[in-house]
Amino acid sequence: MARSLAGATARCGSRRGTPSTDGFGPDSPTITTTPATRRSISRLRIQRSPSRTAVGSRGTSSSRRRAPLDGSRATPPGRRAEYAGYVAWRGTVPETAVPEQVREQFTSVFTFHEAENHLILGYPIPGPDGSVEPGERRLNWVWYDNLSGSLDRETVLTDAAGRRREGAVPPGELWEAVWNEKCERLAGFPDVFETLVRETDDPFVQSIFDLTVSSMVEDRVCLVGDAAFVARPHTAAGTSKAAGDGVTLAEAIESHADLDAALADWESERLAYGQRIVERGVQMGDSYMK
Incomplete structure (x- = not known):
């Protein structure tokens, strides 16, 4: 997936903070971070990259999912686990x-x-x-x-x-x-x-x-894995779902000349899948625990 984000340098990190969008938008050529905001874009940190796409994959507590692109600390409706x-x-x-x-x-x-x-x-x-x-x-x-x-x-x-x-x-x-x-x-x-x-x-x-989201793409910030949908463990689908999000995102980017079209097609497919797997987890859990 990282290879498909042209020119991106992705590093795994463990620090969390409020996502910064300095220098980031559809018309911006780079994602810029400073020492204070280097922990900004959740688990993938991209420094002065020619890519205009960021991927948030931290998990249930993803700060990328909790905060909208305006940098507000408020959790948008429909994004709470x-x-x-x-x-x-x-x-x-x-x-x-x-x-x-x-x-x-x-x-x-x-x-x-x-x-x-x-x-x-x-x-x-x-x-x-x-x-x-x-x-x-x-x-x-x-x-x-x-x-x-x-x-x-x-x-x-x-x-x-x-x-x-x-x-x-x-x-x-x-x-x-x-x-x-x-x-x-x-x-x-x-x-x-x-x-x-x-x-x-x-x-x-x-x-x-249980967690569902109404969108997995905001501008060019993408949510994958448990940062997007959290299905109950009964489904045993967490790892495969996250891998599927990443693989299909890479395939979409590689198969489309237009990045926005790639993200739109990818989002449509993965939203439907994420919703199905969460619903299945609810059915299984409720049958055991209620």
Whole structure:
């Protein structure tokens, strides 16, 4: 995709700020940044490039999506991620850390347990070095929970240091009292899931959101991946959707002589796809959690 943005220099960054549009517009030959605004265009930072296109791909919290091109800090209507009403507790365990009879339940399959107000599943993923050899993989689990018990979302999103997190508490930072109370519910789970969860050293929790946008292109600023649409994890489509956005954007730019026409055609196609995948995620989640 970066190669299709003629002359662009793209670098991955981790700093966030309010997008700047200094020197940027349909008639401007460059995207110009200064030390104060170098973190401006979300995850792709382009410095004095002859390209007139920028791509925002940071994710659910994308500052590029939250702010319009006038630099305002206000979030435009229709661009807010909406809480879906439940959270996902998550973690990974080296497969050698659990008994063989537990490992066997997750070998090359997705294993589910569904009950009132929750759904938990587990499956093997590559090890930390990418290995998929038996004994070197990890077991990944996801526990969807609508917090119907004594824990509320505000308490769950308060970390071990007492800070209220926005949408997730990262690995190793869960409030111990919250996690201990959560684990009390494991008594009614199948043994394989109880073992898997209790053997997890650094569990974490994330809120589940739905996000749709009415446009993926503003002037020549494009949104891709979770910066545009966020589908619930049940679809297992986040990575492929983001890759599809990037690949099709590159193809559109390469196949059109006119950049604006390329972006318009690309946007039409990807808006329709993003809407479908989000709707599918809502259907799947609601069937499990309501």
